[in-house]
Amino acid sequence: MIDLIISTISSIIQAVPPFVLAVLILFIFAVRLRVLPIGGAYPVEVEPSFSVQFILKVLHHAIGPMFATAIPQMAAWTLAMRGNTSQVMEEDYIRFAQARGLKDSVIANKYIKNNAMLPLVASLAISIGYMLGGHTLVESIFNYPGIGFYFGKAIAVRDFGLLTGLFSLIVIGVIVATFIAEIVYALIDPRVKLK
Template sequence: MRYFVSRVMFFVLTLWAAVTLNFIIPRLQPGDPAQSMVARLAGQNEAIDPATIRAVRLMLGLPNGSVFSQYGDYLVAVLHGDFGVSYTYFPYTVTHMIGQALPWTIVLVGVTHVLGFVIGTLLGAAAAWKRNGPFDTVVSLGSTFLGTLPFFWIALILIYLLAFTLRWFPESGGYSGEIEPSLSLAFLGDAAYHSALPALSLLITAPIGWILGMRNNMVHTLGEDYTRLAEAKGLPTRRVALAYSARVAILPNVTGFAMGLGTILGGTVLVEMIFGYPGMGKLMFDAIANRDYPLMQTIFLFTTIGVLLANLAADILYGVLDPRVRRETQA
């Protein structure tokens, strides 16, 4: 019990530190969002009236006063779920913009992340169990080769072959402009059709880390005394592989999977920019490019909370799967 309580307390402390850093870091960046917005609207060669900048600052609700008062106001706003108005997409609120982009990222990155973990873990375990054989050679060498290929190169090759040459899939966008976004089967099918290429580009490289990590971990656990004892007792091969070797070997992968699952809320900037996908990655890129502090802060905060929650879940699951962790904490 002490192990789980310590994990929760560590989560709360880390969350407070993350919220504080999330407030400080954007304010260390140079530039004025209001001035950038006025310059973008007026043009590069046009003179900028200081009164216009002051009016835009008031319209956007940019923070005034000391840093400490801004920090207090920020904490109160976060507790109430009020993240302000987006400077880039004014007059829409930050919550509205994230609500529009988050489902796209969760579906695309979440599904591919889970599939990549399952496929990679199973292939890695099978390669370790049949180590030094043809299957192990093909899986290991194939994963190593694919891991050397730049992701953007794979994405561009898929666009050229499957979108421009064969015209099997659209080259960009999340859905067709002729279909109104809704929960209808027509829209969901169209959205799945548009997400096929981004998902395929992610799935080509997503299992690689899980394959190599699971294989190496399981090769190590196969040489442990408890695995040899299980084999000497005459237990079925499948039970030895899954219940004794793979159960321990998968623990590092579980931690990595949980942390990767938490980063889903931040999206995948490169994927979404290449394919013009309307997710959190593109939203983050626009926020950084336009010094949109409220939108930047909220996306970073959501990503951080997602990683911390996923890490907490991994710690708890780690303690459930491996009793030695709980005993070390109680000792």
């Protein structure tokens, strides 16, 4: 029953475009409930600085765009993890572990979890680059000056220097994420040695 509920919710969330989710988040949490700001990177009355107050205000303003971008990705990862888990559960070593009389919790934690996570760790770097690139429409809806927002501005005025800088940031982010994913992959998979 839990599998059916989670799969259905994940499928629906993944099918919703991020900009539609951004409009829903903005309407529900900013207009109706008034727990999120309507737009901007920080309040106009706050002076930019490295103070804790300013950092908290910036994070508060980033919650809406982050959730609008990350929620569909998390739904996709949930569906991918479900598919990988069902595929791993059909393997012979799982049947052998069950035949040995191991508990289901031991089989799930020791054999299924790590092997089902391996393909997701490999695709993590691509997803990080996708999210780092930002969504131009999402950031425009929230009026949030992120990478996607500036991509839209740079394309509109043909600012090739800014475009080059933004692409460089995304490439560096993907390289760092790939490096971290390789380290995590080596820690999860005992067949890979970390040297």
